[in-house]
Amino acid sequence: MHLLLLLLAFFLPPKTKAGEIIGGHEAKPHSRPYMAYLRILDQGSQQRCGGFLIREDFVLTAAHCQGRLKTKAKLNPAVQTIKLPRSKDKVMSGKVCHVAGWGRMVPPKGRFSNTLQEVKMRVQKDRVCELEKVLSKYYNSTIEMCVGDPKEKCSSFQGDSGGPLVCNNVVQGIVSYGKSNGTPPRVYTKVSSFLRWIKETMKSHQ
Structure with a gap:
């Protein structure tokens, strides 16, 4: 069987960047056994992304982290x-969740981490992203979540795209932009917005 990368229907808007971990710390070994590290080669260039295992033959990741692995x-x-x-x-806004990944730890071009990093992130009201000039043009509250307190230096950023936002041991979001x-x-x-499609896709590949 193939380990398929499910690609969610979103694209990085202009002037935005995919995710990395900023202001976090190294995760305890084996504490996040669902995490997947993806290194994708595309026409000679290399892209790093995160992902997470939702079935033994399926990894969920971001749309721009395209690829396919022939394994299980x-x-x-x-x-x-x-x-x-x-x-x-x-x-709900105010909920504290976790994000993990191997992305850059210092913007804009800090080094990529050799170990899994994690950080706590607080879910925000949609209004917080809708008021951000760069984000407001693209933010869609129907399929997206606003995460991260503007007063804190804790964030996801470049290199962590496709990684999970985990709340109470359930994946609720995917690192986007x-x-x-x-x-x-x-x-x-928002994973819940694509749940039907995800389940139908997995069922069709059983």
Whole structure:
């Protein structure tokens, strides 16, 4: 069987950047067994992305992290799937969730991390992203979430695209885009908005 990369229907708007971890810390070994590190070669260039295992033969990631791996994960204590949300799940503003990845740790061109980093992020009201000049043109509250307190230097940024936003051990969002300087808030894709499509796609590949 193939380990398929499910591609969510969003694209990076102009003047925005994909995700990395800023202001976080190294994750405890094997504490996030669903995490996937993707290194994608495209016409000689290399792209780094995150992803997460939702079935032994499916990794969920971002639309611009395209690729396909001919393999199947072997589940064990260090390799596990993560729960998907329910279709009607809604994460309230103020909720503290976690993001993890191997992206750059210092904007704009800091080094990529050799170890998995994680950071706490607080979900914001849609209005916070709608008021940001760079984000307001593209932000869609129907399929996206606004995450990250503008008063804190904790964020996702370049190199972490496709990684999960985990709330109470359930994946609720996917690292999407934000301002080019890496400051919060950032925009995450709502997994619940695509749940039906995700399940139908997995079922068709059983």
